[in-house]
Amino acid sequence: MFSRGIRNILLTPFLIWAGLFIFIPLIFIVWYGVTDYDGSFSLKHMGLIFEHGFWDAFELSISLAIISTLICLLMAYPLCLILTERQRDNTTIISLLFILPLWMNSLLSTMAWQTILEGNGIINQLMRLLGMPALQMINTPGAIVLGMVYNYLPYMVLPLYIALTKIDRRILEAARDLGANYWQTFTKIILPLSIPGAISGITMVFIPALTTFVISALLGGGKLLLIGNIIEQEFTFQYDWHVGCALSVILMIFIVLNMLLTTYFEKSHEEEDFK
Amino acid sequence: MKRELIHLENVAKSFGNLLVLDEIDLTIMESEFITLLGPSGCGKTTMLRIIGGFEMPDTGRVIFDGKDITNLPPNRRPVNTVFQKYSLFSHMNVKENISFGPKIAGKSSDYIRDKVKYALKLVNLEGYEKHDVTKLSGGQQQRIAIARAIVNEPKVLLLDEPLSALDLKLRRNMRRELVRINKETGITFIFVTHDQEEALSMSDRVVVMNQGYIQQVGTPENVYNEPENAFVADFIGDSNIIDGVMVRDKVVRIFGREYPCVDEGFPEECPVDVQIRPEDIKLAASREGAFNGVVTRVVFWGMSYDINVEADGFEWLIQSTTGRRVGEEVSLHVAPENIQIMSKPQSEDEEVAQDV
Numbered sequence: 001m002f003s004r005g006i007r008n009i010l011l012t013p014f015l016i017w018a019g020l021f022i023f024i025p026l027i028f029i030v031w032y033g034v035t036d037y038d039g040s041f042s043l044k045h046m047g048l049i050f051e052h053g054f055w056d057a058f059e060l061s062i063s064l065a066i067i068s069t070l071i072c073l074l075m076a077y078p079l080c081l082i083l084t085e086r087q088r089d090n091t092t093i094i095s096l097l098f099i100l101p102l103w104m105n106s107l108l109s110t111m112a113w114q115t116i117l118e119g120n121g122i123i124n125q126l127m128r129l130l131g132m133p134a135l136q137m138i139n140t141p142g143a144i145v146l147g148m149v150y151n152y153l154p155y156m157v158l159p160l161y162i163a164l165t166k167i168d169r170r171i172l173e174a175a176r177d178l179g180a181n182y183w184q185t186f187t188k189i190i191l192p193l194s195i196p197g198a199i200s201g202i203t204m205v206f207i208p209a210l211t212t213f214v215i216s217a218l219l220g221g222g223k224l225l226l227i228g229n230i231i232e233q234e235f236t237f238q239y240d241w242h243v244g245c246a247l248s249v250i251l252m253i254f255i256v257l258n259m260l261l262t263t264y265f266e267k268s269h270e271e272e273d274f275k
Numbered sequence: 276m277k278r279e280l281i282h283l284e285n286v287a288k289s290f291g292n293l294l295v296l297d298e299i300d301l302t303i304m305e306s307e308f309i310t311l312l313g314p315s316g317c318g319k320t321t322m323l324r325i326i327g328g329f330e331m332p333d334t335g336r337v338i339f340d341g342k343d344i345t346n347l348p349p350n351r352r353p354v355n356t357v358f359q360k361y362s363l364f365s366h367m368n369v370k371e372n373i374s375f376g377p378k379i380a381g382k383s384s385d386y387i388r389d390k391v392k393y394a395l396k397l398v399n400l401e402g403y404e405k406h407d408v409t410k411l412s413g414g415q416q417q418r419i420a421i422a423r424a425i426v427n428e429p430k431v432l433l434l435d436e437p438l439s440a441l442d443l444k445l446r447r448n449m450r451r452e453l454v455r456i457n458k459e460t461g462i463t464f465i466f467v468t469h470d471q472e473e474a475l476s477m478s479d480r481v482v483v484m485n486q487g488y489i490q491q492v493g494t495p496e497n498v499y500n501e502p503e504n505a506f507v508a509d510f511i512g513d514s515n516i517i518d519g520v521m522v523r524d525k526v527v528r529i530f531g532r533e534y535p536c537v538d539e540g541f542p543e544e545c546p547v548d549v550q551i552r553p554e555d556i557k558l559a560a561s562r563e564g565a566f567n568g569v570v571t572r573v574v575f576w577g578m579s580y581d582i583n584v585e586a587d588g589f590e591w592l593i594q595s596t597t598g599r600r601v602g603e604e605v606s607l608h609v610a611p612e613n614i615q616i617m618s619k620p621q622s623e624d625e626e627v628a629q630d631v
Binding site for chain 2: 168170171173174175176177178179180181184188189192193
């Protein structure tokens with residue numbers, strides 16, 4: 001579309017931006033991660049991940065992120081199917097309802113959940129009114145998962161919705177015509193054709209869920225530490241940049257490996273279809 | 276006579292305020308090739324979708340082989356569809372596309388393999404099992420779509436303008452192929468098109484539709500030679516349609532002149548539409564024929580000339596293998612058996628139809 005010269009000129013601001021704010025900080029993080037306090041090369045801070053406390057937080061982070069991602073996926077599919085089914089009706093209102101939380105600061109909405117779930121929160125007051133025993137909801141893994149699902153569901157819904165709208169309705173009619181019922185049409189046509197959307201949704205939910213420290217801090221009450229909280233503490237309380245950076249690098253490597261695996265499986269799945 | 280297979284009984288359908296089908300009564304015979312022909316928006320596709328189960332009629336019933344299937348969903352009808360844009364499953368190869376139906380029906384893998392082979396042979400694409408459907412040409416994709424439908428051994432194959440996306444040569448080829456497949460398999464073909472040439476060349480019977488109503492049902496020769504109204508006459512082939520008055524049996528008055536024809540049974544002094552095909556008009560030297568006029572336009576089409584002649588204030592269209600010069604004085608002659616008399620439309624709907 002553009003000539004080479006113009007393209008280079010247009011790219012320059014982005015390259016400067018990426019260099020200054022992405023590439024250079026990344027180098028610093030990696031450098032801090034692989035050096036000791038005296039500046040010599042050392043992987044000992046990286047090795048800390050296997051130590052008790054760090055490893056527990058890492059495991060908890062992964063399991064809660066997986067659970068939240070799965071819940072988002074299970075909630076998003078039916079919703080998106082309904083949205084695409086009724087394309088002509090009032091979907092703008094429904095989809096607005098799902099995008100609306102994105103316009104609100106996620107810190108605020110998570111704090112709102114805090115007041116709903118806490119010991120003297122809205123739910124427990126209601127329970128008491130009804131003469132039922134109070135529930136321990138805040139500071140549980142469940143509360144963190146709830147916060148994650150609430151905050152990240154739109155990131156699952158949007159790519160999935162786009163993938164589903166791209167499926168030609170006549171293809172679904174063709175499947176019905178060839179004898180498939182609704183469920184078979186879903187599993188054999190809609191599901192395989194929407195996998196790319198589901199995968200970008202999974203990535204967009206899994207990564208922030210894995211790295212969050214705000215949601216776990218507010219809804220986990222400082223007792224349930226995720227890897228994000230640990231890293232945050234290293235920077236803000238311990239002032240140990242080397243440990244913080246080392247853990248960050250490990251988290252990054254883990255995420256990149258995950259993404260590589262996902263794309264690998266997606267591709268091999270596609271190739272399987274040709275056999 | 277063949278057995279009745281499908282009967283549409285007083286079917287009507289509207290979308291919102293728009294009436295797309297009304298008073299549809301149609302019987303479709305076993306193994307016949309029937310075409311629903313009409314301009315876009317005439318309701319032909321909706322009719323097909325009602326037979327396929329994708330739309331429910333507002334009123335009326337769809338009878339299939341003696342059973343009422345009006346409320347049966349598409350997956351439970353013994354009917355398969357070839358869609359306009361093929362609608363192949365892009366995430367599956369040719370074999371997986373074709374075996375989709377039999378797999379759902381729970382057939383054995385041996386049966387499916389043989390059937391896929393047979394279906395591919397039927398559409399002249401043997402050995403294409405492993406091909407990626409998105410990399411096939413339009414004509415090949417269309418054949419796969421046909422194979423995918425036929426492999427289920429449906430009683431009826433519905434074809435929704437399946438040739439409209441193909442180029443002319445391929446389209447001609449596919450026409451012959453479709454007729455061959457229809458004869459070979461004995462499957463009833465219900466074919467939707469807006470192309471009159473397609474309809475005339477392929478069908479056993481043609482259903483001419485306009486504005487949600489069936490205008491005429493008949494063999495291709497029948498609808499071409501004896502159109503029942505001005506719409507059919509105008510839509511199928513070219514026509515000169517002239518206001519006339521039936522003087523008595525076998526005599527019609529056009530442009531103030533009484534002219535012999537072969538039609539009977541109209542009331543005396545009854546206004547009628549008179550249809551004369553352009554190829555039925557013979558040009559003669561000035562003052563030898565019935566109407567005198569002047570050539571206003573000549574277009575050469577290769578096989579023939581389209582010649583416009585103005586006579587009595589009416590612009591006649593004549594097709595002739597010999598050309599004429601613009602400005603030449605000529606006269607027109609029509610054999611009485613080539614004059615087709617049609618009743619004037621009664622409702623306003625039909626009047627509108629005439630303008631299309």
